[in-house]
Amino acid sequence: MSTLGKRIAQKREQSGLSQSELARRLGLSPQAIQKWESEASVPRGRRLDEIAGALSTSVGFLVTGEAAAEAQRKIESNATMIGSIDVWDDDTPLDDDEVYVPFLKEVELSAGSGKTVVEQSHKQKLRFGKLTLRRQGVQPSEAVCVTVSGNSMEPVLPDKSTVGVDQGSTSVVDGKMYAIDHDGQLRVKTLYRLPGGGVRMRSFNRDEHPDEEYTAQEMAERNIHIKGRVFWSSVLW
Numbered sequence: 001m002s003t004l005g006k007r008i009a010q011k012r013e014q015s016g017l018s019q020s021e022l023a024r025r026l027g028l029s030p031q032a033i034q035k036w037e038s039e040a041s042v043p044r045g046r047r048l049d050e051i052a053g054a055l056s057t058s059v060g061f062l063v064t065g066e067a068a069a070e071a072q073r074k075i076e077s078n079a080t081m082i083g084s085i086d087v088w089d090d091d092t093p094l095d096d097d098e099v100y101v102p103f104l105k106e107v108e109l110s111a112g113s114g115k116t117v118v119e120q121s122h123k124q125k126l127r128f129g130k131l132t133l134r135r136q137g138v139q140p141s142e143a144v145c146v147t148v149s150g151n152s153m154e155p156v157l158p159d160k161s162t163v164g165v166d167q168g169s170t171s172v173v174d175g176k177m178y179a180i181d182h183d184g185q186l187r188v189k190t191l192y193r194l195p196g197g198g199v200r201m202r203s204f205n206r207d208e209h210p211d212e213e214y215t216a217q218e219m220a221e222r223n224i225h226i227k228g229r230v231f232w233s234s235v236l237w
Helices: 004-014 019-026 030-038 045-054 059-064 067-077 130-135 216-221
Strands: 098-108 116-129 143-147 162-166 176-182 185-194 198-202 212-214 224-234
Touching: 004 030, 004 059, 019 030, 019 045, 045 059, 098 130, 098 185, 116 130, 116 143, 116 162, 116 185, 143 185, 143 224, 162 176, 185 224, 198 216, 212 216, 216 224
Parallel strands: 098 143
Antiparallel strands: 098 116, 143 162, 162 224, 176 185, 176 224, 185 198, 198 212
16 A cells, blocks of 8 residues: 555655655755655654645645646746736626635534534635646535645645535545534544545554544444545645
8 A cells, every 4th residue: 555655665666766866856865755655754734844845746636646746846837928917806897707615614503502503604615627627526506615624734734724525425535535513513534444434544644643434333323424435635835
C-alpha cells in the first residue's frame, strides 16, 4: 500500500533527485529525508508545502496519493492569465454559467440542550461555475458546501477550510473524502468500507484523531449519515 513516505520517495526519484539533493533544496540534512521516506517521522504543515514545491507535486497527492490532486497541480503550474478578472460581491447577479451552492450548517435546537441538527443555510452560499460541477459529475441541485472544523484533517484541510459536497454520491469508495452528519455534528473524513455495511472513518491527523469504526447497526444507533462525497476544496492559509 502506498504511503506518504513512499510517495515522497517516488516523486523524488521521478524528479531525478537523491536524498542529499532534496535535503539541500529544503535546507535540511539527508537524515531528515531518510526518516520521512522510512516513516520514522512525518512532515506536517508548511514543511509539506515545501516538499511538494521541491518535488513539483501537490500536498494532496503526497498525503492521499490521488491522481486528481497531482493532475490539478500540473494544471495550476502551467496556468497563464488569458483575460481580466471580474470583481463581484453578494449583490452581483449570477452569470448564465453560474449557480449558487448553499452551505450545510449545524443548528442548535431551541430546547437549549446543546444538541444540534444539520440544516441547509438560507444565507451562506458560494458561486460555482456550471462547467466546474459538470466536470466533477455533480448535479447543481445536489451540490452543497461544508466548512471544516478543527484540526483532524490537517495538513490537507486546515480548520475553516471549505469543501464542496456531492449529495448525489453517498456510496463509499475506499479512500475518498465524505461529509458526514454524526448526530447533528458535521464532519469531513476519509472513509473505508467494512464488512456488513459498516465504515471506518480516518483523519489525516491520525496522531490526535485515531480511526473510528462503526458497524451498520452502530451507524443507525448513533444517527450517522453520509451526506455526500467531497469533490472540491478551498484552503486559506
